[in-house]
Amino acid sequence: MVKLLRKILKRLKRNTVSPLSWTSLRNLQPLSTTFGFDRGTPVDRYYIEQFLKANTAHISGSVLEIAESRYSRQFGHGVHTYEVLHMKQEPQVTIVGDLTNPGTLPENRIDCFICTQTFNFIYDFKSAITGAYYLLKPGGVLLATLAGITQLSATDMKQWGDYWRFTTQSAAKAFGEVFGEENIEVSSSGNVLTCTAILQGIVTEELTTAELDFNDPVYPVIITIKAKKRLHGIDQ
Incomplete structure (x- = not known):
């Protein structure tokens, strides 16, 4: 029911927005300052869902x-516990804690940690990576996405900050220092057109699948990042 309502609302929202004119991009203001959420599905959401779809085999057990x-x-299958982490107690929150402070987190509890577009909002992101490692059971998997070439989030900047944009090199070094280089897989999604799209607020519905799926690592x-915790505890 919730999924159906989301689809209906998304369709109504798109129908109220003027069609994109590709000849009108020489402007000093973007089409959307919220990544395109007010127009449809932001481009980064397309890539996030493609990544998670490709890794559904890992999304099972206790998932955070x-x-x-x-x-x-x-995207989960065989999930027996849906865990939710937040710094504040909310009805849906099962773990109140801070990723940058392992002392506030349960150790070796999670089979799969889905952490999308989060580390760029954490100033001490290296400590947060350590916190993610701490939460995972030995053999557990972190499925993370990081912002590359995108807008800044004005809302998040006001709430807790928007500090970082990453490259595959910086991600590989930072996550490799905690998980071990041999235990991580780092990749990227996007191209010059989809980078332009997310900067402008052009949405997934206004691009073709071929345009979205073309990958240019530049x-x-x-x-x-797909990162697996060592089977023999935390031996950093």
Whole structure:
């Protein structure tokens, strides 16, 4: 029922927006300052969902997300516990804690941690990576996405900050220092057109699948990381 309502609302929202004119991009103001959420589906969401769809085999057991459990429920299979982490106690939150402070987190509890577009909002992101490692069971998997070439989030800047944009090199070094280089897979998704799209607020519905799926590593909209915790505890 919730998914159906989302689809209906998304369709109504798109129908109220004027069609994109590709000849009108020479402007000093973007079409949307909220990544395109007010117009349809932001481009980075397309890439995030493609990444999670490709890794559904890992989304099982005890699965954790930040603030909600949407992707766990959408892409998970054999999930027996839907965990939600947040710094504040909310009805849906099962773990109140801070990723940068392992002392506030349960150790070796999570089989799969889905952490999308989060580390760029954490100033001490290296400590947050350590916190993610701490949460995972030995053999557990972190599925993370990081912002590449995108807008800044004005809303998040006011709430807690928007600090970082990543490359595949910086992600590989930072996550490799914690998980071990041999235990991570780092990639990127995007191209010059989709980078232009997310900067302007042009949405997925206004691009073709071929345009979205063409990958140029020089123009990453998002960086993806699949990181597996060592089977023999935390031996950093």
